[in-house]
Amino acid sequence: MVLDSILASPHRRSPSFRKQFSRDDSLSWSTLLQRHRFLLTALVLLGFLCTIYLYFAVTLGATGSCSGLSGAQKALCRLEHAKDSVSKGKLKFL
Structure with missing residues (x-):
């Protein structure tokens, strides 16, 4: 009963409340x-x-230690570091 009177109160259904949440405005x-x-x-x-x-x-x-190398030497160095990282349980590519 009390809940019905609260829901039907004019303050809950005021025009400003409706306007605040209306979807009509662009x-x-x-x-x-x-x-x-x-x-x-x-x-x-x-x-x-x-x-x-x-x-x-x-x-x-x-x-890292591969920063001064170039070409195939750098690739081999990175491959060695990757193998070491995987064997130690760490996965790091760079």
């Missing part, structure tokens, strides 16, 4: 940007931090 890019500004900012920040992380992971992880 969804434009500016509306989407306003509604999701925080999420978009967090996504941009996360992308920037991941880019920095990958840059340092690639540049700092590339230093």
Whole structure:
């Protein structure tokens, strides 16, 4: 009984409440940007931090004993490192 009176109350079904969640208004890019500004900012920040992380992971992880070699010598050196890594239980290709 009390639940019925709460659901039927005029405050629950006010026009402003309906207008807030209505699908009638056209969804434009500016509306989407306003509604999701925080999420978009967090996504941009996360992308920037991941880019920095990958840059340092690639540049700092590339230093090894094969860096001065070229051609077939470099390929053989990398193959030896791959064999050593697999035999030790680590899987690292670079």
